[in-house]
Amino acid sequence: MxxxxxxxxxxxxxxxxxxxxxxxxxxxxxxxxxxxxxxxxxxxxxxxxxxxxxxxxxxxxxxxxxxxxxxxxxxxxxxxxSIGMDERKQLFQIVNKLYKFCGIKIADHSECFILSGIEEKTPRYNESIVQQKWFEMEDNFSQHINEILNNKDLNNITLFAHPQDFDYILNLFNNFKNLKIIQTSPFNLEIMHKDVxxxxxxxxxxxxxxxxxxxxxxxxxxxxxxxxxxxxxxxxxxxxxxxxxxxxxxxxxxxxxxxxxxxxxx
Missing domain, CATH: 3.40.50.1000 (HAD superfamily/HAD-like)
Structure with a gap:
């Protein structure tokens, strides 16, 4: 077989x-x-x-x-x-910093939670390849953000962002030893345990x-x-x-x- x-x-x-x-x-x-x-x-x-x-x-x-x-x-x-608990506080702070700057979705092995979308009164760039829905997404940030601190099974964080902002976002994660960040679409960055x-x-x-x-x-x-x-x-x-x-x-x-x-x- x-x-x-x-x-x-x-x-x-x-x-x-x-x-x-x-x-x-x-x-x-x-x-x-x-x-x-x-x-x-x-x-x-x-x-x-x-x-x-x-x-x-x-x-x-x-x-x-x-x-x-x-x-x-x-x-x-x-x-x-899952993403290690020892890095969750620092991760929590960075995700808070990215609130409304990019779309945010988190997931464990059984559920995924959409936290928020991108808020731009004036577009940062003349052209964007981010799907329009991420500029219109319902805000559930306060409802689910503590999953990052408390959900021991959390294994994925996805950021939906302008590619022009990728360098800035990636730089925020420079000090994490046990995380991996990969680009999975033209406007997606996914964060997970380094061994995943x-x-x-x-x-x-x-x-x-x-x-x-x-x-x-x-x-x-x-x-x-x-x-x-x-x-x-x-x-x-x-x-x-x-x-x-x-x-x-x-x-x-x-x-x-x-x-x-x-x-x-x-």
Missing amino acids: KWWISDFDGTLTLNPKTEAIDPKDMDFIERWTKENNFIIATGRDVSYINYLINHYNLKSEYKIANNGASLYKGNQLIFNQ SKYSGIKFLKNKYNISDNDIVVSGDGDNDYEMLNRCKNSFAMEKGTKKAIMAANNIISNVYEIENYISIN
């Missing part, structure tokens, strides 16, 4: 507006899952993965969410890597079930796919992926059904 772990946005779906899966890719997924395991690994929370599984009627027992911080078997959490990556869940499964490297297949297109593409032998990056993803992978493809040109389903 083989295990295929794949990113969704930009990999399984090449259309961010409709999230549709190409019919040839869908056929490949259906044939793959007759005899093998298939896992969606995404930066989004588990509720989104559950939606995808139900919407596309996918056969997928395991799920990797929050960029690898959480791993589930069915609805059971079997692995979680999508490979975290793969490594857990590999050790738990004694899975051979030859039986693991991974596909992705973004910077948050780098570790799994770099550390797995059968790695496939999308040709329109980021430079970091393409550099890490051993194979470059345009659609995931092309994996069958390299890996036998049986």
